[in-house]
Amino acid sequence: GENVEQHPSTLSVQEGDSAVIKCTYSDSASNYFPWYKQELGKRPQLIIDIRSNVGEKKDQRIAVTLNKTAKHFSLHITETQPEDSAVYFCAASSLGNTGKLIFGQGTTLQVKP
Amino acid sequence: EPEVTQTPSHQVTQMGQEVILRCVPISNHLYFYWYRQILGQKVEFLVSFYNNEISEKSEIFDDQFSVERPDGSNFTLKIRSTKLEDSAMYFCASSQERRELFFGEGSRLTVL
Numbered sequence: 053g054e055n056v057e058q059h060p061s062t063l064s065v066q067e068g069d070s071a072v073i074k075c076t077y078s079d080s081a082s083n084y085f086p087w088y089k090q091e092l093g094k095r096p097q098l099i100i101d102i103r104s105n106v107g108e109k110k111d112q113r114i115a116v117t118l119n120k121t122a123k124h125f126s127l128h129i130t131e132t133q134p135e136d137s138a139v140y141f142c143a144a145s146s147l148g149n150t151g152k153l154i155f156g157q158g159t160t161l162q163v164k165p
Numbered sequence: 166e167p168e169v170t171q172t173p174s175h176q177v178t179q180m181g182q183e184v185i186l187r188c189v190p191i192s193n194h195l196y197f198y199w200y201r202q203i204l205g206q207k208v209e210f211l212v213s214f215y216n217n218e219i220s221e222k223s224e225i226f227d228d229q230f231s232v233e234r235p236d237g238s239n240f241t242l243k244i245r246s247t248k249l250e251d252s253a254m255y256f257c258a259s260s261q262e263r264r265e266l267f268f269g270e271g272s273r274l275t276v277l
Contacts, residue, residue, distance in 0.1 A: 084264060088208075095256065095268040096208060141208060150213035150221040151196050151263030157207045 054079040056144050058156025065132050066164050073159045075142035076124040082144040085118060085125045086153065090139045099140075100127070132163045167191045169269035171257050177275045181246050186272045188240045188257030197240045198258040198266065199232065201225070208256065214240065247276045 055078040065071050077085075083104035088096035102109045102116045102125065109116050113132075118125040129136055139160050143153040170189045178184050190197050199211040212222040212232055219232065231243045240259075244251055254273050258266040 086265070088268075095270050097268070098265055101265065145264075149263070150215065151260055151266065152198070152210050152213050152221055153208075153266060154210065155208045 054082055054144055054146070054154040056142060056154050056156040058142050058159060060159060061157060062160045062162070064162045064164065067132060067134060069132055071127075071129045071132050071136070071161055071163075073127045073140055073142070073161070074124060075126070075144075075156050076122075077144040077154075078123065079144070079146060080123065081146040084145040085116070086143050086145075087114075087116060087127050088141045088143065088155075090141065090158075092138075096141060129161075132161075134163050134165050137161055137163045169257055169259055169267050171255075171269035171272050173272055174270065175273040175275070177277065178247055180249060180276055184244045184247055184251075184274060186242045186244075186255050186257075186274070188242070188269055189238050190240055190257065190259030191261075191267055192238070194259035194261050194267070196220075196260045196263050197234070198260075199242045200256045200258060200268075201253040202256065202271075203253045211242075211255075244274075247274075249276050252276045 058075045086101035089099045090096045113130045115128040139158045141158045142156040145153050172187045197214040200208050202208045210223050212226045213220045229245045233241050254271045256271045257269040260266045
């Protein structure tokens with residue numbers, strides 16, 4: 053089955069700097085890659101997603117890139133703010149299946165003011 | 166904005182007791198899921214449900230677990246005889262087209 057590896061497990065940046073989180077997946081049939089942000093004690097919330105027919109997607113300060121050949125995808129956050137501090141999870145899913153998401157281990161991002 | 170709601174927010178139970186966690190998915194969604202997250206770990210898939218039946222389940226979802234959609238709005242997860250290792254946050258999620266999953270706030274289960 054699918055396996056998603058995520059790194060780093062923790063990331064500390066200064067406010068205003070950029071943050072990059074990387075994930076790799078194993079199942080070449082996966083074609084949907086969402087990123088979720090989870091604040092302490094809260095539900096995971098979708099912040100951006102990308103499908104395999106697209107190489108890059110951007111939404112304001114957040115961007116995601118996908119390299120299908122290498123089976124990896126990355127989350128880029130620019131001009132980080134303290135409110136970006138949270139745990140970020142990548143996930144993968146394949147078209148035609150039940151919509152099940154396989155999550156990475158999570159990255160705890162700390163943005164220092 | 167519609168959202169997935171879950172009850173209870175926190176349940177404490179004794180080992181061996183039955184627990185039912187309840188979820189109300191977003192009304193026009195067709196796909197329903199349960200995930201769990203042990204404290205400090207990643208979110209793990211338990212089961213997916215579509216058209217009134219289980220469409221996929223993980224190896225975690227053994228015979229102690231069951232799901233049901235007893236009416237048009239509720240989606241429940243039952244753990245028949247809880248074990249200490251069942252202690253976790255359980256998230257219900259729903260989606261319209263098997264893509265963007267909307268998660269509930271979670272039910273924290275503590276097994277003593």
